[in-house]
Amino acid sequence: MTTLHVMMCANDGYAMPLTVAAHSLLHHADRGVRIELHVVTDGFSPDNTARAERCLRAAHPQVEIVWHRKDPRAFEGIRVGRYSVAALFRLLLPELFPTDIDRVLYLDCDIVVERDISELWRLDLGDKAVWAVQNGTDDDLQNYVLSKFPEIQAGPEARYFNSGVILVNMAEWRRQRVSERTRDFLQQHSDRLIFPDQDALNAVLAGHWGSLHPHWNKQILRAHQPEQAAFDDPGILHYTSRKPWTPEYMQRAKWVWHRAYLRSGWDRGTAGYVAMARLYGGQLWRHNSRRAGGRVRRLLGR
Numbered sequence: 291m292t293t294l295h296v297m298m299c300a301n302d303g304y305a306m307p308l309t310v311a312a313h314s315l316l317h318h319a320d321r322g323v324r325i326e327l328h329v330v331t332d333g334f335s336p337d338n339t340a341r342a343e344r345c346l347r348a349a350h351p352q353v354e355i356v357w358h359r360k361d362p363r364a365f366e367g368i369r370v371g372r373y374s375v376a377a378l379f380r381l382l383l384p385e386l387f388p389t390d391i392d393r394v395l396y397l398d399c400d401i402v403v404e405r406d407i408s409e410l411w412r413l414d415l416g417d418k419a420v421w422a423v424q425n426g427t428d429d430d431l432q433n434y435v436l437s438k439f440p441e442i443q444a445g446p447e448a449r450y451f452n453s454g455v456i457l458v459n460m461a462e463w464r465r466q467r468v469s470e471r472t473r474d475f476l477q478q479h480s481d482r483l484i485f486p487d488q489d490a491l492n493a494v495l496a497g498h499w500g501s502l503h504p505h506w507n508k509q510i511l512r513a514h515q516p517e518q519a520a521f522d523d524p525g526i527l528h529y530t531s532r533k534p535w536t537p538e539y540m541q542r543a544k545w546v547w548h549r550a551y552l553r554s555g556w557d558r559g560t561a562g563y564v565a566m567a568r569l570y571g572g573q574l575w576r577h578n579s580r581r582a583g584g585r586v587r588r589l590l591g592r
Contacts, residue, residue: 292324296315299329301331306338319406368486381472402526421502544573
């Protein structure tokens with residue numbers, strides 16, 4: 291039986307989004323494969339751990355959940371700004387997975403999977419350590435990396451990828467020393483980076499990464515920006531700006547996350563529907579308030 295190895299990282303505040311995301315992956319996965327889900331945290335509460343275990347074990351008959359608790363102080367000295375240091379736990383890949391595993395799918399928590407990920411295990415990974423989708427808002431490596439670090443050598447065709455969904459070729463990741471080089475880059479330059487882990491990975495790989503089909507990371511962008519892949523093409527939805535579990539979320543595809551949340555069973559029965567009704571009500575109120583405010587400003591000529 292084929293085993294799919296998946297890695298997700300979060301702190302306790304993201305226990306619920308992680309569970310919803312992982313449940314969506316398990317829900318759509320082939321029942322004929324075994325899935326080993328590695329959850330790397332700086333410590334979930336006992337209640338959140340139990341809830342996650344309950345939801346995820348019910349989602350797939352062949353899932354094994356492997357918990358790793360890591361100390362954030364291992365990344366002391368690296369500035370992550372408004373982001374969680376848990377995002378850097380992906381750099382622990384070589385120590386968490388044995389050398390006989392050929393690939394690992396890393397996923398952020400702000401995603402919903404709507405496609406069987408076993409397709410990714412049929413790809414030829416070649417000599418690329420990372421396979422990913424180019425960044426949605428701006429895929430120009432020059433803007434994020436090369437303009438700040440002109441010493442980095444990259445061809446004119448080099449693009450900037452989004453690191454929220456990456457398929458890792460473990461042999462090449464180790465051979466190219468991606469973890470060590472990325473950590474060193476962060477130690478030296480994290481104060482100059484906008485998206486610390488993503489910028490650093492792009493700087494280290496300098497355009498040498500494999501391109502996945504855009505449906506594997508359909509980034510929900512800010513208003514008026516074009517989408518990379520059609521919503522009717524199932525894949526992985528990635529909520530890259532505001533998050534759909536917050537009342538402030540007004541972007542597209544909120545209903546996809548709402549459905550995934552209810553399906554996950556994080557809040558069971560009536561409690562889940564009540565929580566979702568409150569969330570949707572708050573989102574709808576803010577959306578309508580914003581539209582009404584725009585109309586008023588236009589009437590006043592402002």
